Amino acid sequence: MKVTICIGSACHLKGSREIIKEMQELVAANGVKDKVDLNGAFCSGNCVKEGVCVTVDGTLHSLKPEDCGEFFNKEILGRL
Numbered sequence: 001m002k003v004t005i006c007i008g009s010a011c012h013l014k015g016s017r018e019i020i021k022e023m024q025e026l027v028a029a030n031g032v033k034d035k036v037d038l039n040g041a042f043c044s045g046n047c048v049k050e051g052v053c054v055t056v057d058g059t060l061h062s063l064k065p066e067d068c069g070e071f072f073n074k075e076i077l078g079r080l
């Protein structure tokens, strides 16, 4: 599964670094390193969304740092 987190300037301000860190920890803690491919990406033109742009296998989501845990369980672990 390919997970891409936007590190463009607008998303950066909304906490993309925090999200990347948290995702890395969650992937490691759940032992799914070989199944989840975490990537950074530049602005995809979706800055107007409320949160940081995160795509999971091409599907765009808007994520706030505080929602990372829930998102991970539902959209990542739940789909593996």
Ligand code: FES
Residues within 6 Å of the ligand: 006, 007, 008, 009, 010, 011, 012, 042, 043, 044, 045, 046, 047, 053
């Ligand atoms: S900076 Fe993330 S979509 Fe533009």
